[in-house]
Amino acid sequence: MMRSMFSAVSGLRAHQTRMDVIGNNIANVNTVGFKGSRVTFQEVFSQTLRGAGSPQDGRGGTNPQQVGLGINVASMDTFHIRGAVERTDYNTDLMVNGDGFFIVADDPNFLNRSYTRGGNFALDEAGNLVTADGYRVLGYMADENGVLKSNLEGLQISKAVTFDAQVTANVNFEGNLNSETDILADPAKTVGNDDTFVYRLNGAKYEINPLFEETVARETSFQVYDNLGGIHQIKQAYIKVPGAAGPPAVSQYAVETFYVNEDGSMIRAAATGNLVGTPGHTIQFDNNGKLVGGTNAVFTVGEGLTNGAGAFTFDVDFSKLTMFANTSTASATKIDGYKQGTLDDFTIASTGEIMGIFNNGQRRVLGQIALANFKNPAGLEKTASNMYRTTSNSGQAITGVPGSGGFGNLNPGALEMSNVDLSREFTNMITTQRGFQANSRIITTSDEMLQEVVNMKR
Numbered sequence: 001m002m003r004s005m006f007s008a009v010s011g012l013r014a015h016q017t018r019m020d021v022i023g024n025n026i027a028n029v030n031t032v033g034f035k036g037s038r039v040t041f042q043e044v045f046s047q048t049l050r051g052a053g054s055p056q057d058g059r060g061g062t063n064p065q066q067v068g069l070g071i072n073v074a075s076m077d078t079f080h081i082r083g084a085v086e087r088t089d090y091n092t093d094l095m096v097n098g099d100g101f102f103i104v105a106d107d108p109n110f111l112n113r114s115y116t117r118g119g120n121f122a123l124d125e126a127g128n129l130v131t132a133d134g135y136r137v138l139g140y141m142a143d144e145n146g147v148l149k150s151n152l153e154g155l156q157i158s159k160a161v162t163f164d165a166q167v168t169a170n171v172n173f174e175g176n177l178n179s180e181t182d183i184l185a186d187p188a189k190t191v192g193n194d195d196t197f198v199y200r201l202n203g204a205k206y207e208i209n210p211l212f213e214e215t216v217a218r219e220t221s222f223q224v225y226d227n228l229g230g231i232h233q234i235k236q237a238y239i240k241v242p243g244a245a246g247p248p249a250v251s252q253y254a255v256e257t258f259y260v261n262e263d264g265s266m267i268r269a270a271a272t273g274n275l276v277g278t279p280g281h282t283i284q285f286d287n288n289g290k291l292v293g294g295t296n297a298v299f300t301v302g303e304g305l306t307n308g309a310g311a312f313t314f315d316v317d318f319s320k321l322t323m324f325a326n327t328s329t330a331s332a333t334k335i336d337g338y339k340q341g342t343l344d345d346f347t348i349a350s351t352g353e354i355m356g357i358f359n360n361g362q363r364r365v366l367g368q369i370a371l372a373n374f375k376n377p378a379g380l381e382k383t384a385s386n387m388y389r390t391t392s393n394s395g396q397a398i399t400g401v402p403g404s405g406g407f408g409n410l411n412p413g414a415l416e417m418s419n420v421d422l423s424r425e426f427t428n429m430i431t432t433q434r435g436f437q438a439n440s441r442i443i444t445t446s447d448e449m450l451q452e453v454v455n456m457k458r
Helices: 002-027 210-215 422-455
Strands: 037-043 046-050 065-068 071-078 085-087 094-097 101-105 113-116 136-141 170-178 199-202 205-208 216-225 231-241 251-260 266-268 281-285 291-293 296-301 312-324 331-335 341-348 353-358 363-369 371-373 387-389 398-400 409-412 414-416
Touching: 002 037, 002 071, 002 422, 094 101, 170 216, 205 210, 205 266, 210 216, 216 331, 251 296, 281 312, 291 312, 341 409
Parallel strands: 094 414, 170 312
Antiparallel strands: 037 071, 046 065, 085 414, 094 409, 101 113, 101 136, 101 371, 113 387, 136 363, 170 331, 199 205, 216 231, 231 251, 251 266, 251 281, 281 291, 296 312, 341 353, 353 363, 371 398
């Protein structure tokens, strides 16, 4: 009698534990990155009433007679199956699309590490990438040249990050010069002080002379940058001048270059001075409209114009210009210098690279998010706040970066939802309730049987 009651009691305990796990799964049905669990049962042991007998003397063998003494919890397994995707479009929300855990830490040396699938991160006051509980997300920070370091540390995306200025060394032109532009009869009359020149000096500014306006194929301006990122305005004019008769026939344009000050005054390029270059540098085209001469010009902006940044020299490449009977479109399409920039925004790539976008138009890698994986993820121990820590059965963390070495890619702007299947949980809840009910019935029935034994002496 007593055996049945204690067996039923063990059944009640086991089913209560299973219901506890089911309740926790359902409670976390909307928890970011939550992994559902299950409970499995096993027999405790059996009491042998009679052992097995072997066949002998013409009689058959007999099986053992045993009475089971209840059940126990065999395992509590965590299902590390990826949950569904929830799109948020928030740039610090991240989801691991495959294997891997984010690495977080709450100590200054980043040694007390935990692991999580919940990628609902944010930035704190110092620009640290953190979890909702303030744990810092670990990865590889980059130096000022965008080269990633080799040590794991807390990732930081600070608005104080700057991008150093770069001096202009090359300017590339593309486009067309109209072949139907009028030819200036006297090529020496491109720039001067009176009305006999195409560009005449008006005060301190060179202006086009309306009498020769049809000889100018194109006026265009571009900016160059000194060593400290200072901006300098350069203006160029393309004046068609007499070319060589040939053969082959060559058309020719004089390129006049001016430095434009902030007040509008201008300095013409000359052999000496604050803007050193060839005055009236000429470029030549053949009768097929292809550039055949004067493909490059070199200019130096003197230190008198750079406010302490020193002189700098840049090369202008005209090799991609063409000459056809069409609208003139020649323009500087590529300039390799830029001013100093500060961090304006950032994006996170599927490979975990954090790309900083600066207000000078440049981009640079700021860091890369790291991931960890384990030989036995089911051996991890749940702690709190969607986090896990290693155990003796999980193995040590294997670190890497998203998209390589078996690690999944990241889905930026998305979160991994709970992988709890409500239909399965409700089914398990029904069977668990029935199991609990049946075990409680064993206790009441055994009690009634004991009551009958007590009443036998009456």
